[in-house]
Amino acid sequence: MKKIKFYKRPIWKRYKIVMLAITLIKSYKIKYRIKINNHRCYAHPADKKIFIGIEVEDSIQDFLSTVMHEIAHIENFRNNKFFKYHNIGKNVKLTKQKMKDYKRFALRAEIYTDYVASKLMKKHFPEIPYRKGYTERNKKWFKTEILDQLIIKLRKILYKMCKNA
Numbered sequence: 001m002k003k004i005k006f007y008k009r010p011i012w013k014r015y016k017i018v019m020l021a022i023t024l025i026k027s028y029k030i031k032y033r034i035k036i037n038n039h040r041c042y043a044h045p046a047d048k049k050i051f052i053g054i055e056v057e058d059s060i061q062d063f064l065s066t067v068m069h070e071i072a073h074i075e076n077f078r079n080n081k082f083f084k085y086h087n088i089g090k091n092v093k094l095t096k097q098k099m100k101d102y103k104r105f106a107l108r109a110e111i112y113t114d115y116v117a118s119k120l121m122k123k124h125f126p127e128i129p130y131r132k133g134y135t136e137r138n139k140k141w142f143k144t145e146i147l148d149q150l151i152i153k154l155r156k157i158l159y160k161m162c163k164n165a
């Protein structure tokens, strides 16, 4: 019987690894929230804040790849990479142009973020392969499930802002 690789095991109740990830996030001077039973993970780079969801079936590899990916978003903002995409945060004003830029650069920015994240993974956890979030296969998923939904949400916020102005 083939032994299952340790990083394929569930992250659920692996407190030590979660604590290790938190220490790493803090070392990058990033604020964080970790949510259990949640599949959404995202970053607000302008606020230097990341949100990590953990689900029961997520592996150690899934979890650490996500953490590296969200750290990479903040680092990209700090390094001015895909700034128009990364300039998102509580105090960043939303405009129609911003939404246009956001959508336009989204996929390229995400693929670049995966690249930066894979380098971070190699640096901090060299024994664990980075699990890419954005491959050819899930580009369509990204567009229909994530981006289109997000744009609808952003549009609502923008509409409210215009109404109250």
Ligand SMILES: [Zn+2]
Pocket: 069, 073, 110, 113
């Ligand atoms: Zn991302």
